[in-house]
Amino acid sequence: MSGTADLEMKEHHLTTPATPEDLAKLELGDVVYFDGLIFTGRIGLYKKLFDEKAPPPVDIASLTNVTFHCSPAVGQNESGEWEVAAVTATASFRFEKHLPLLMDGHGVRCVIGKGGMAQQFYEDHFKRLGAVFLNTVGYGIGAQYGRGITGVKDVYWLDELGIAQAMWVFEVKNFGPFLVECDARGNSLYQMALAETNVELGKLYEGLPLPTLKRMGEVHNPEDEVF
Amino acid sequence: MPIVETQAISSELIREVAFELNRRAAIGIPKDVGDSIADMAERETQKLSKFVLLEIVNNYKVAVDEQRPMCADTGLPRFYAKIGNDAALEGGFVALERSVRQGTADATERVPLRPNRVHPITRHDYNNNVGIHAPTVDYSWEPDVDWIELTSFHKGGLFGGDYRMLFPTDGIDGIKRFFLDVISEFFKRGLSCQPAIVGIGIGGTKDTCVRLAKEAACLRVVGDRNPDPQIAELEEDLNDLGRRTSLGPMGFKGEGAVMDTHIEVAYTHTGGMPISIHHQCFALRRATARIHPDGRVEYRENPFWFTDYYRRDSVA
Numbered sequence A: 001m002s003g004t005a006d007l008e009m010k011e012h013h014l015t016t017p018a019t020p021e022d023l024a025k026l027e028l029g030d031v032v033y034f035d036g037l038i039f040t041g042r043i044g045l046y047k048k049l050f051d052e053k054a055p056p057p058v059d060i061a062s063l064t065n066v067t068f069h070c071s072p073a074v075g076q077n078e079s080g081e082w083e084v085a086a087v088t089a090t091a092s093f094r095f096e097k098h099l100p101l102l103m104d105g106h107g108v109r110c111v112i113g114k115g116g117m118a119q120q121f122y123e124d125h126f127k128r129l130g131a132v133f134l135n136t137v138g139y140g141i142g143a144q145y146g147r148g149i150t151g152v153k154d155v156y157w158l159d160e161l162g163i164a165q166a167m168w169v170f171e172v173k174n175f176g177p178f179l180v181e182c183d184a185r186g187n188s189l190y191q192m193a194l195a196e197t198n199v200e201l202g203k204l205y206e207g208l209p210l211p212t213l214k215r216m217g218e219v220h221n222p223e224d225e226v227f
Numbered sequence B: 001m002p003i004v005e006t007q008a009i010s011s012e013l014i015r016e017v018a019f020e021l022n023r024r025a026a027i028g029i030p031k032d033v034g035d036s037i038a039d040m041a042e043r044e045t046q047k048l049s050k051f052v053l054l055e056i057v058n059n060y061k062v063a064v065d066e067q068r069p070m071c072a073d074t075g076l077p078r079f080y081a082k083i084g085n086d087a088a089l090e091g092g093f094v095a096l097e098r099s100v101r102q103g104t105a106d107a108t109e110r111v112p113l114r115p116n117r118v119h120p121i122t123r124h125d126y127n128n129n130v131g132i133h134a135p136t137v138d139y140s141w142e143p144d145v146d147w148i149e150l151t152s153f154h155k156g157g158l159f160g161g162d163y164r165m166l167f168p169t170d171g172i173d174g175i176k177r178f179f180l181d182v183i184s185e186f187f188k189r190g191l192s193c194q195p196a197i198v199g200i201g202i203g204g205t206k207d208t209c210v211r212l213a214k215e216a217a218c219l220r221v222v223g224d225r226n227p228d229p230q231i232a233e234l235e236e237d238l239n240d241l242g243r244r245t246s247l248g249p250m251g252f253k254g255e256g257a258v259m260d261t262h263i264e265v266a267y268t269h270t271g272g273m274p275i276s277i278h279h280q281c282f283a284l285r286r287a288t289a290r291i292h293p294d295g296r297v298e299y300r301e302n303p304f305w306f307t308d309y310y311r312r313d314s315v316a
C-alpha cells in the first residue's frame, strides 16, 4: 500500500442520509462535510438502548444514518432554545460492544468519532455494511464543529442522562471537516499511519534498557497499542 | 517580620473573578501555545499533519471571533491559588472556596461550559461542574506579598498520563524510556490530542510527582526552562527525542508533536525515583488573575506558580 504522503485528500460535501454511493466513493484521508441531520450517542444512550432495552425515543433510521460520538457544550437562550457553542468527539474504541447493534438495528452507516477502531472491528462490521468511520480533526476543534450546527431538532432522555450523555439530534450545515479513517471497504488510515511511525519509534528504543520493576500486564514492544 | 495591616479581599469579587477566569479560559488560547502551534504548522512537511495543524490554528480563531469554547470538552474546571503571605481574605479560606465553587457553577450555566463532573459510581450529572472535591483547588504560598493569584484551568482529556516507580539504577535512560512509553501509549491515534506540553514530575512521593507533572504541563509556558541547568538540559534532550518519534498531530507521521517538555523535581526516598508524566493537549484552557486588597484585578498572560520560594531547597 502506498503511504499517507500520496493521499489525495479530496473534499466531499454530503447530505444526510448518506447514500451507499456517497460512502463508496470516500477514500482514506478524504475530507468530508455534512448538511442535514446527525444524532449523538455515547455510553449513556447505548446502555439505555441495548442493555436496558428501552424502546428508542424516535425511529432513528428514518431520521439519519450518521451518528457522532460526542457531547455538546450547549446552553439555552432567553426563549428557551438550545444553542450549541461547541462539540468535540470522545474516543470511539470504547463502544465496540454496542456499535454493531446501532449499525445493524438502526441503519447507521456513518460513524464520526475519535481515534478510530481496531482493524478487525472494521472488517467485521464496516466492510460488511459498506459503512465508514470518520475522524474529527485535532481532535479538539470544537468551535469549528459548533459553527456547523445550526439548530437542535430534538434532545431525548435529557433529564435522565444529563447534557453530556443525552441523545441530541442536530441540524447541520457545512459541518466538518472530518477525515475518512475507515472506508466502505474496511481499509484504515491509522493502519497506514502506524506502519509509518513505528519505523522511527522502534529505532529510538534501541539501547534503552527495560525498567527494573515490571508491571503486571504491560507490553514492551513499541509497536503495540493500548487498546 | 510584623504582620502587615491589610484590607481583606472581598469574597464577592473572588466569585466574579472566578466566573470571568472560567470564561476566558474556555475561549481564548494563551499566546505562548497559540504561537507554538502556528510555528509547528509552518514548519510541518507532511501533508496530513500540516492539514491538522492548520485546522487547529483556524479553530483558535473561530473560538475567539465567535466567542465559542475552543473544545467542547470543556474539561474539569480546577483552580490554582497562589496566596500572598500578607493577604487577608474576607470570610477566610472557606469563603474563598465557596466563591470559587459559585463562580464555577455560574460559568457552567452562562458561558456555557459542558457539565462534565459526575458522581463516579452513580454517574449522575448535577449539571454544574461542582461536587465532592470539585472543582479542585490547589494552594501555594508566596512570602512578602498581599495579593492572591487565581488560575483557572480546564483539564480535558482522559488520556496522556502515567506514573511509574523507577529506581536509581534506571537512571536517565529509564526516564527517557518512560517518556517514549507514554508517547507510544497516547500519541498513536492522537489520544493525547497532541501537540502537547509534556509535564514530568520526578521524585517526591507518588502523589507529589503526579501533582508536579500536571503543574509543570499546565502552569509553565512554552519555552520556559527549569532554572537548574542539568534539568534544563534534560528538558531539551526530551524535546529532541519527542521530535524524532515522528508521531505528529493525531498520530500521523510528522515533525513531532511535543510543544515543550517541563520537568519539576522533588526530593525523594533514597531508594527510589518515582516519575509521572502528563500530556497537556493543544486546547490548553488557562486564565490567570491577580487580585489586590484594594480591589484591583490584574488579568495576566502567565501564571506565577513556579517561584523560587515554591522550589526552595533550604531549611528556612
Ligand code: SF4
Binding pocket: A088, A089, A138, A139, A140, A141, B071, B072, B073, B074, B075, B155, B156, B157, B158, B191, B192, B193, B281, B282, B283
Ligand atoms: S484532550 Fe483536549 S483537545 Fe482533546 S478533546 Fe480533550 S480537551 Fe479537547
